[in-house]
Amino acid sequence: xxxxxxxxxxxxxxxxxxxxxxxxxxxxxxxxxxxxxxxxxxxxxxxxxxxxxxxxxxxxxxxxxxxxxxxxxxxxxxxxxxxxxxxxxxxxxxxxxxxxxxxxxxxxxxxxxxxxxxxxxxxxxx
Numbered sequence: 001x002x003x004x005x006x007x008x009x010x011x012x013x014x015x016x017x018x019x020x021x022x023x024x025x026x027x028x029x030x031x032x033x034x035x036x037x038x039x040x041x042x043x044x045x046x047x048x049x050x051x052x053x054x055x056x057x058x059x060x061x062x063x064x065x066x067x068x069x070x071x072x073x074x075x076x077x078x079x080x081x082x083x084x085x086x087x088x089x090x091x092x093x094x095x096x097x098x099x100x101x102x103x104x105x106x107x108x109x110x111x112x113x114x115x116x117x118x119x120x121x122x123x124x125x126x
Contacts, residue, residue: 001064004094006075007112007113010056041075043083043087070093074120094120
């Protein structure tokens with residue numbers, strides 16, 4: 001599956017990221033709890049998706065396990081070590097065409113945060 005985390009497209013099999021014991025343990029978590037976990041991770045490292053992609057993929061896997069229709073997440077932290085409450089989170093469902101175009105751009109080395117914003121998040125739109 002493809003998942004956009006901020007401005008990085010991950011390709012993974014969600015079922016392979018968590019061992020069976022962990023899957024059972026995480027089955028009881030809510031999406032709100034997973035969101036809070038993501039906010040904590042991004043408060044520690046605002047560039048988690050680039051600095052620790054394995055951890056970001058596990059977070060994406062948890063998000064998908066709670067809400068299978070979500071395939072994109074945006075975590076915005078004002079700075080490293082900020083208060084968890086200051087980290088903003090948004091989720092989206094991106095069409096296959098857009099996700100494919102983003103992955104193609106990423107493979108070509110031309111996917112930027114500005115391009116991801118234009119295609120998905122639209123934070124910079126006038």
